[in-house]
Amino acid sequence: MSAPSLTPSKAGAPRPPTPRxxxxxxxxxxxxxxxxxxxxxxxxxxxxxxxxxxxxxxxxIREFLLAFQKTEGGRTTWVGLDNLVTVFHDPAFWQAWRNTLLFTVLALVLGFAVPFVVAVVINEFRHGQAYLRLLVYLPVMLPPVAAVLLFKYLYDPGYGLLNELFRFLHLPEQQWLQDPDLSMLSVVIASTWMNMGGATLIYLAALQGIPGELYEAAELDGAGLFRKIWHVTVPQTRLVLSLMLLMQVIATMQVFVEPFLLTGGAGPEGSTTTVVYLIYQYAFNFNNYGAAAALGLLLLVLLAGFSAVYVKLSRAEDA
Incomplete structure (x- = not known):
């Protein structure tokens, strides 16, 4: 008689359910x-x-169409390039472009470098960084009109705090907003203070993402503060710096609020007339919407061309 099998027979094994x-x-x-x-x-x-x-x-799309149209008495007609010809023959056209480029250069010197330096300084603090970030970002939370009124008080030639400080230091007083040679610089300083908070926080976030081992290796090699910034900080934040450069050029080329509120737009001898303020004049002072749209189209093409060149150079550098 054979021993019983420990393995169940195939006949008695349960069959898997048939799928429906x-x-x-x-x-x-x-x-x-x-x-x-x-x-x-x-x-x-x-x-x-x-x-x-x-x-x-x-x-x-509407601006593009309006740049080649003229509206009079409720009738819209196509005028081709007449609006561009009108803009080019305006004496204020070239002055507005010169002032806008000057503002952009000065804003890059101050508004691009100062937030980065402030971010580097804040990053060196081990305690109280949250309060410093809040302090730096406070001007951004102020309404632009309130911030501009504050600077108008600072720049006042009679009782302004800046001239009070100059008198205390026995320095000659300045006509900050009334002098054609100082008005644009005064606008740039105000604009930098009003808008540097956001850029500072972006730079600070990029700095805090740099590995500490890189700074330790630089210290072992005998690098000082400036060498560590130049050889470690700048290369590690290159992408953020280049992106902020593009964004700042685009923003400063469209400046309007600061010169309009500080100097009335044109400024002494037209020293603060910018391209966007000239667009405002064409549209709301001269009721020439076609010329305003044509000038806006020129600014759009210039900024688009600059952005395309930037993207191409960035790709070539990363390749």
Missing amino acids: AQRPPAPGGSFARSLKRHATAHGFLIGAVLCFTVFSWYPM
Whole structure:
């Protein structure tokens, strides 16, 4: 008689259940289920596209068309390049471009370098960084009008704090906003103080992402503070610096609020007339919307060309 087997026989083993026949999905069913599952995401996406269409893309297309049109008595006619010819023959055109480029250069010297230096200094503190970040960002939270009124008080030739300080130091008083040679620099200083908070926080975030081992290796090699900044900090934050450079050039070329509120727009002898302020004059003082749109189109083409060159150089450098 044979011994009983410990392995169950195949005849007595339970069979796996037979899978039921699955029906083919109905046409369009997967898309409907996906749409229902992501309804909230699609809603936000559609809202964003509509906002861009209404507030960004449509004004750009309308400006492009308006640059070649002229509206008189409610009638709109095509005039081709006449608006561009009108803008080019305006004596204020070239002065506005010179002032805008001067503002951009001065803003890069101050507004690009100062936030980076401030971020490096804050990064060296081991305690109280949160309070310092708040202190640096406070000017950004001020309404522009309030910040400009503060600087108008500082620049006042009679009782302004700057001239009070100059009198205390036995230095000659200055006509900060009334002197054509100082008005643009005064506007740049005010603009730098008003807008440096955001750039400082971006630089500070980039600095805190640098590995500490790099600084330790530099110290072992005998590098001082400036050598560590030049050989470690700047290379490690190169991408952020280049991106902020592009954004600052685009922002400073469109400056309007600071000169308009500080010097009335044109300034003494037209020293603070910028391209955007000239666009404002064409549109709201001269009622020449075609010339305003043509000048805006020129500024758009210039900034787009600068951005394209920047992107091309960045790709060539990264390759």
